[in-house]
Amino acid sequence: MAKIRGNPQVIALSHPTRALLYRTLCDVEELETVSLEKKVGVTRYHLYHHLRQLAKIGLVENHRDVGRAKWWRKCGEANPVALTYQASPTSAASLSSTTIAASAASIGPKPSWADSLPPEMITLLEQGGEVRFVPLDGTANDTVNSKELLKSVANKYGIDLDLPFTFVPGGILLISQTR
Numbered sequence: 001m002a003k004i005r006g007n008p009q010v011i012a013l014s015h016p017t018r019a020l021l022y023r024t025l026c027d028v029e030e031l032e033t034v035s036l037e038k039k040v041g042v043t044r045y046h047l048y049h050h051l052r053q054l055a056k057i058g059l060v061e062n063h064r065d066v067g068r069a070k071w072w073r074k075c076g077e078a079n080p081v082a083l084t085y086q087a088s089p090t091s092a093a094s095l096s097s098t099t100i101a102a103s104a105a106s107i108g109p110k111p112s113w114a115d116s117l118p119p120e121m122i123t124l125l126e127q128g129g130e131v132r133f134v135p136l137d138g139t140a141n142d143t144v145n146s147k148e149l150l151k152s153v154a155n156k157y158g159i160d161l162d163l164p165f166t167f168v169p170g171g172i173l174l175i176s177q178t179r
Contacts, residue, residue, distance in 0.1 A: 008057045016126065017042055018050045022074070025060055030073040046128050046178070121175060130176040136169050143168055 013019045017040065024039050025031060031039070037047050051072060054060040061075040125131070136146045146169050154161035 009059070012053050012057055012059070015050070015053075017046065017128075018054055021047075021050055022054060022059055025072060025074040028073075030063070030071045033070045033072065036072060049128055124175045124177065127178045129178060132174045132176075133171055134174065135171040 013022060020040050021036065024036065033044070033047065036051075037044055040047065042050070051060060051062070055062065058076040059074065060072055062070045063073055063075070064071045136143065138146075147163065147167070150169060150172070151161055151163070153159075
């Protein structure tokens with residue numbers, strides 16, 4: 001499976017929680033984990049997940065530990081292109097598909113495919129769901145079998161999968177639930 005490559009800052013800061021974390025740390029000299037957790041409005045688990053992503057690309061750092069408290073600060077400047085794609089500075093916990101659409105309008109035109117994303121998918125992604133793509137390459141027979149398999153799984157779980165006759169699956173997108 002091929003990896004999607006792009007500007008790591010744009011990718012990291014396109015997530016609303018990470019954008020909010022970075023903006024919050026830009027406004028102060030440093031913040032303790034508990035304070036950061038309250039300001040951003042996410043669980044500690046999700047907070048550390050997003051802080052690790054920002055630290056990995058050099059935008060924030062845990063610069064000192066005092067007892068059990070970790071102190072975080074901004075340590076790098078985000079590329080102006082990455083900052084352009086940040087979501088609006090709202091608490092990530094209060095985001096909805098409506099909020100995402102409104103914030104997207106403020107940062108530029110929304111891609112046409114974004115309208116077809118179901119709200120449940122957006123919710124899973126906002127909550128830190130991990131994404132995996134399984135490409136369905138092969139012969140025409142493999143493609144037909146893949147489509148029949150998808151219909152069978154949808155039928156088993158009572159999902160109305162109304163695929164037109166001409167629909168040809170190119171892959172399966174899997175999104176994990178948060179633990």
